[in-house]
Amino acid sequence: MDVVGQLKRQDEKALQALMDQYGDYLLRTACLLLKDRQAAEEAVQDAFVTAYYKIGQLQDPLKLKGWLTRIVVNRCRMRQRTRDWKRLFSFARMEPFLEDVSEPGPEQSLMLELRNERLSDAVRQLAYPYREAITLYYFNEMNIEEMSEQLECNRNTIKARLSRGRAQLKRMLEEGADHDGQR
Incomplete structure (x- = not known):
């Protein structure tokens, strides 16, 4: 068709x-x-x-x-x-949008849910240009060239946003793991 x-x-x-x-x-x-x-x-x-x-x-x-x-x-x-983002009170969880590939056991399900929730929260905390780059690259599986074309940005700009976004995500997730370990 x-x-x-x-x-x-x-x-x-x-x-x-x-x-x-x-x-x-x-x-x-x-x-x-x-x-x-x-x-x-x-x-x-x-x-x-x-x-x-x-x-x-x-x-x-x-x-x-x-x-x-x-x-x-x-x-x-x-x-x-x-x-006006100051008026937003809460965000919906992202699990309904992440595809489930297999049927994990109950313990794995809980761990995956916690990891996905933590990752979704961290992605939502990124500044918009980094969130955009991370979303298109990892969740939509676009390559640098496609992103450059779609966003009308230089390839190096896309690479820089991905690098900075990943660094911020890593820092946020490590800080979250440190806080979980201290409880």
């Missing part, structure tokens, strides 16, 4: 197919970037509407996923700039 061709003909069934195919991926990305599920859902919804009306701007149909990711990242940036 040629989703891009159907979208160019304004076929709403193609939009539904697009949402089914990329919805979870884009929502996970937006949640990790915005730290708020409701804002993430709105950003993804805006992205799909934008994609529906601006599909003609997509030059290469093979780059549909990257094009959608760029739209969501831009929507998240826009929300990040305009939102």
